Amino acid sequence: MKSQQNLSLFERDVSPDEKKKGEATEQIKRLDLHGEMRERLLAHCRLKRGEVWEDPVKGHRVGVLDAADAKDVEKIFGGQETSLAVNDPPYNIAVGNANTLSLSKVDLQSYLEFSKNWVSNAIAAMAADAHFYVWLGADYRDNFQPLPDFMILMRQFDDLKPRNYITLRNQRGYGTQKNWMWVRQELLHYAKGNARFNVEAEYTDIPKILRGYYKEVGGRRTENIERSKSEYIRAGNVWVDVQQVFYRMEENVPGCYAQKPLKAIERIIQSGSDDGDIIADFFSHSGTTLIAGERLGRRVLTFDLDPVFAEITIRRLERFRKLKLTGWQWRSPFPEIDSREGDVRRSYFRVG
Ligand SMILES: C[S@@+](CC[C@H](N)C(=O)[O-])C[C@H]1O[C@@H](n2cnc3c(N)ncnc32)[C@H](O)[C@@H]1O
Numbered sequence: 001m002k003s004q005q006n007l008s009l010f011e012r013d014v015s016p017d018e019k020k021k022g023e024a025t026e027q028i029k030r031l032d033l034h035g036e037m038r039e040r041l042l043a044h045c046r047l048k049r050g051e052v053w054e055d056p057v058k059g060h061r062v063g064v065l066d067a068a069d070a071k072d073v074e075k076i077f078g079g080q081e082t083s084l085a086v087n088d089p090p091y092n093i094a095v096g097n098a099n100t101l102s103l104s105k106v107d108l109q110s111y112l113e114f115s116k117n118w119v120s121n122a123i124a125a126m127a128a129d130a131h132f133y134v135w136l137g138a139d140y141r142d143n144f145q146p147l148p149d150f151m152i153l154m155r156q157f158d159d160l161k162p163r164n165y166i167t168l169r170n171q172r173g174y175g176t177q178k179n180w181m182w183v184r185q186e187l188l189h190y191a192k193g194n195a196r197f198n199v200e201a202e203y204t205d206i207p208k209i210l211r212g213y214y215k216e217v218g219g220r221r222t223e224n225i226e227r228s229k230s231e232y233i234r235a236g237n238v239w240v241d242v243q244q245v246f247y248r249m250e251e252n253v254p255g256c257y258a259q260k261p262l263k264a265i266e267r268i269i270q271s272g273s274d275d276g277d278i279i280a281d282f283f284s285h286s287g288t289t290l291i292a293g294e295r296l297g298r299r300v301l302t303f304d305l306d307p308v309f310a311e312i313t314i315r316r317l318e319r320f321r322k323l324k325l326t327g328w329q330w331r332s333p334f335p336e337i338d339s340r341e342g343d344v345r346r347s348y349f350r351v352g
Pocket residue numbers: 065066067068087088089090091101102103256258259260261282283284285286287288289303304305306309
């Protein structure tokens with residue numbers, strides 16, 4: 001189901017000229033599969049491994065740090081605590097022949113060791129009452145790892161209590177004609193202490209359409225829609241109203257292969273934090289959590305192991321402030337590089 005908000009984004013900004021010239025295709029390919037391009041972009045990144053950038057306007061921080069390294073994590077938090085950590089680690093699933101810094105498949109034990117380390121670091125940075133979310137996948141070609149193994153690992157952390165197990169349903173998926181199409185993304189929700197939940201954030205823009213659940217009220221037979229607080233359905237733990245990001249959406253960031261939709265991250269932030277709270281994301285990638293926090297008045301501390309993704313994260317914030325755009329659609333976040341030839345781009349590609 002496409003929401004109204006997403007419908008308006010589909011054909012936005014594509015001039016007939018651009019269509020004719022074939023320009024409406026992503027100008028930087030997936031960086032996990034195009035290592036050469038990633039190497040070229042490194043020269044244009046302002047941060048090196050171990051460094052942290054602090055936003056002079058609102059105090060957000062972006063680093064090139066390792067989520068599994070306690071010292072790195074302390075460096076970005078500097079004694080501050082987060083009331084909501086939303087994390088999207090690599091899923092330990094091989095894509096093509098990629099075996100890169102940020103996306104490599106390792107044996108399950110090593111993956112669980114890595115998970116144990118970064119989760120411990122996240123818990124250490126969480127306030128007494130705080131939410132913890134993690135996106136994860138299950139690879140059916142490899143015994144559904146790592147989702148169930150990660151869930152069992154999480155039982156070791158007494159501070160975190162399970163709150164929910166959310167599935168985001170994609171509209172498009174992958175699979176063959178011989179399998180059910182794979183359209184799900186999993187989101188685990190845990191809480192520490194007595195973390196507050198704002199139920200208002202749970203309402204979608206999907207009207208209730210099912211009638212029924214008749215009940216006698218004051219001698220009259222009433223129907224559920226009449227009695228309910230809202231004419232819209234709640235997202236519940238199966239989210240069907242969030243479009244996965246693709247190249248025609250304004251928020252798309254070319255080069256990023258695992259970008260989460262802003263709408264999903266904003267729902268999480270609005271349901272579990274207040275104005276001015278500190279939000280953390282240990283795997284920044286395209287910087288979705290930073291943009292969501294900026295739009296909702298939260299301060300965000302985020303980082304990525306890869307300087308290219310940290311740079312994209314900072315550029316995305318700068319672009320948002322300058323142009324009020326949440327991404328680049330199919331255009332390049334690195335307009336100074338010609339992704340086809342290697343020389344300086346033609347000037348009409350320069351869009352901010
Ligand atoms: C699935 S993506 C996150 C997507 C992000 N939620 C978004 O919306 O753009 C995972 C990211 O984690 C980064 N990463 C991998 N290992 C890491 C580590 N040890 N510490 C920090 N970041 C890491 C990768 O470079 C990649 O950008």
